[in-house]
Amino acid sequence: MRLVFAxxxxxxxxxxxxxxxxxxxxxxxxxxxxxxPAGRGRKLVASPVAERxxxxxxEVLKPVKPRDEDFLARLRxxxxxxxxxxxxxxxxxxxxxxxxxxxxxxxxxxxxxAWRGAAPVQHAVLAGDEVTGASTFQIEKGLDSGPVYGVLTxxxxxxxTSGDLLTRLAFAGAGLxxxxxxxxxxxTLTPVPQPAEGISxxxxxxxxDAKVDWSAPALRVDRVIRGCAPAPGAWTVFRGExxxxxxxxxxxxxxxxxxxxxxxxxxxxxxxxxTGSHPVELVWVQPQxxxxxxxxxWARGVRIEAGERLGD
Numbered sequence: 001m002r003l004v005f006a007x008x009x010x011x012x013x014x015x016x017x018x019x020x021x022x023x024x025x026x027x028x029x030x031x032x033x034x035x036x037p038a039g040r041g042r043k044l045v046a047s048p049v050a051e052r053x054x055x056x057x058x059e060v061l062k063p064v065k066p067r068d069e070d071f072l073a074r075l076r077x078x079x080x081x082x083x084x085x086x087x088x089x090x091x092x093x094x095x096x097x098x099x100x101x102x103x104x105x106x107x108x109x110x111x112x113x114a115w116r117g118a119a120p121v122q123h124a125v126l127a128g129d130e131v132t133g134a135s136t137f138q139i140e141k142g143l144d145s146g147p148v149y150g151v152l153t154x155x156x157x158x159x160x161t162s163g164d165l166l167t168r169l170a171f172a173g174a175g176l177x178x179x180x181x182x183x184x185x186x187x188t189l190t191p192v193p194q195p196a197e198g199i200s201x202x203x204x205x206x207x208x209d210a211k212v213d214w215s216a217p218a219l220r221v222d223r224v225i226r227g228c229a230p231a232p233g234a235w236t237v238f239r240g241e242x243x244x245x246x247x248x249x250x251x252x253x254x255x256x257x258x259x260x261x262x263x264x265x266x267x268x269x270x271x272x273x274x275t276g277s278h279p280v281e282l283v284w285v286q287p288q289x290x291x292x293x294x295x296x297x298w299a300r301g302v303r304i305e306a307g308e309r310l311g312d
Contacts, residue, residue, distance in 0.1 A: 001081035001102070001185050004061075006031040010048040011170045012086035015107055018174035019084065020056060025181055029059040029078050031066070033089050067093040075099050082184060084177055085139065086170075097139060102184055104139040107177045109169045110202065111135060111151055113194045116144035117202035121169065122162040124202075125227035128219070129156050132165070134173035136180040138191045143201075147191030149180045161229035161247070205232060212236045214262035214311045217277040218250045233286075236262075236310040239302075243310065244286035248273075251281045262309035264299075271295040273310055 003025050005016050019027050030053040035044040050060050059078075063071035072095055082102040085092075097104055110120035112135040117123075124132040133153040138146040152172055156165060183189030210228040212221055212235065225248045228234040234245040251257075251272065257265055259274025266272075272279040282295035287302075 001025050001181060002079070003027050003181065004029045004031060004075065004078060004080040004083045004100070005049075005053075005085075006083055006088040006092075006104070007049040007086040008033045008047045008089045009087050011166055012049050012088075013052050014170045014174040015084070015086045015177050016049060016052055018178045019181065020058075022178050022181070024185065025178075027053075027056075027058055028080065029061060031061045031063070031071075031075075031083075031088065034062045034064055066090050066096050072096060072099070082181065084181060086173070086177070092139060094141065097141075105136055105149065105177075105180060105184070106139050106144070106146075107173045108135050108137065108144055109133075109166060109173065111153065112137060112144060112148055113197075113199040115200055115202040118204040120202040121166045122202070122205050122227050123200075124156060125160060125162050125165065126223050128223055132156055132169075134169050134176055136176055137194075145194060147193045149183065149189050149191050150176055152176050159226070161226045163230045207232045207235075210234045212245060212311070214273065214309075215276045218275040218280050219277070221275050221280055222248060222250045237312055238287075238308075238310055241288045243288070244292075245282065246284035246286055246292055248283055249281045251279055260309070262311040264304050264308050264310060266296075266299045266304050269296055271299045271304075 003019060005019060005027050007016060019025060030049060032047045032049045035046050038045040053060050061071060061074060076099055080100045083100045083104040085104055085106040092104060111133040115123050131153055133151055135151045136149040140146040154169055154172060205228060210232050212224055225234040225245050229246060235242050236245060257272055257279045259265055259279050261274050261276055263274040271282045273282060284292055285295050285298050286292040287298060
């Protein structure tokens with residue numbers, strides 16, 4: 001089939017690579033978000049998908065909005081058979097959905113109908129799911145509600161951050177998306193409507209959602225830190241400034257540490273924080289305006305005093 005691939009961030013690149021490598025399909029163009037400011041200089045930078053497509057000499061379309069008439073006209077000229085999508089980041093209007101003969105097919109990183117929305121992997125970690133996965137489905141007007149072509153499952157490991165899990169799903173999902181394109185092309189795949197039960201939503205995790213509540217049990221604190229890594233990053237407050245929490249470990253065995261929620265205890269090699277249950281050990285932190293560092297190095301630098309706490 002002639003394909004127009006839609007995607008934007010790094011997580012979409014494995015799927016684009018897999019489709020380019022396929023001997024059954026041709027990626028004739030890519031749709032991605034417009035160049036965005038990045039870095040300290042805030043210079044405009046092309047998306048990872050745009051950069052990869054340009055390396056391959058593939059036409060790149062960057063509509064400000066997918067309903068822009070110039071974009072729709074060009075898409076009609078290209079006349080794709082199907083448009084596979086991975087993390088494109090914009091709502092597709094019906095006028096765009098109607099152009100490819102075999103529709104738009106999204107690779108979504110959850111087992112639908114669970115975790116419909118922008119942040120399925122983060123919500124799976126936050127909820128403590130033991131298994132998640134990826135689904136390919138036909139895009140329709142509703143939020144991730146279209147009929148499903150195929151799924152794969154992936155174990156959520158006890159130490160997974162959302163970044164770890166998303167990386168694995170991106171590569172495994174790339175194979176699922178190619179297999180879905182193959183099945184659509186040869187007519188062996190028919191999408192199945194999603195069940196009406198088991199629907200859960202996964203809205204974008206905002207910065208305020210990533211603030212750690214030290215009165216919560218250690219298990220919840222651990223999930224928030226892992227689920228919000230690498231973005232937006234779990235955080236707390238220390239001496240009036242924001243402290244980003246990049247990784248931590250629950251330490252149920254340290255029952256001798258009787259710490260109040262948020263209270264700090266420092267040894268030569270470790271930094272412990274009290275929670276609503278047992279303490280957690282901070283592993284990596286990032287003070288405001290500084291680079292990430294080991295928590296023990298941070299604690300030595302700030303010279304934590306007895307009884308000091310994290311949080312408001």
